[in-house]
Amino acid sequence: MEMEKYKPAMTLVLLQxxxxxxxxxxxxxxxxxxxxxxxxxxxxxxxxxxxxxxSFFFSRRKASKPSLGVRGLWWVAFTAILGGTVNQNAYFAGIDLSSSSMASGTTNLVPAATFIISIIVG
Structure with missing residues (x-):
């Protein structure tokens, strides 16, 4: 039972x-x-x-019609391109141009940078 309380920390270490x-x-x-x-x-x-x-098989069981309209699908595609693809292109270009150690260290700065930007923006 003593190991139960360490599972979240061990999972985070494994993830890193x-x-x-x-x-x-x-x-x-x-x-x-x-x-x-x-x-x-x-x-x-x-x-x-x-x-x-x-997604296809699990959503078919719950609803008879799709819950996402054309506008919702457009927003999902738009945010996927901006949020995922541009971020990954920048991250992997950084790994290509520098070291993998720098990339691993820099990703740990994201929460701090987000906090500082949120303070500046308000």
Whole structure:
């Protein structure tokens, strides 16, 4: 029972090791000649192929008609392009141009930068 209270902390440590490993393997792939833009396309395509069937089968059971209209679908696509793709292109270009250690360290600064921007904006 004593280990139960450490599960969240152990999960976060495992997640940090996983993220560092992904950065290392990504840098190795870039050094072998893989383009960061191509890597982002592969990553988005694999995520789409994995998530779409899951979403399709689970949403069919709950509702008879789609809850997302054309406008909602447009907003999802727009935020996916801006939020995910642009972010990944910048992140992987940074890994390609610098080291994977720098990328791992910089991602830990995101909450602090967000806090500072929120204070400035109000």
């Amino acid at each position: 090791f996983t993220a560092a490993g992904v950065a290392l393997f990504t840098k190795a792939a870039f050094m072998e000649g893989l383009s960061p833009a191509v890597f982002v396309v592969y990553r988005q395509a694999i995520a789409t192929l994995f998530i779409c069937p899951i």
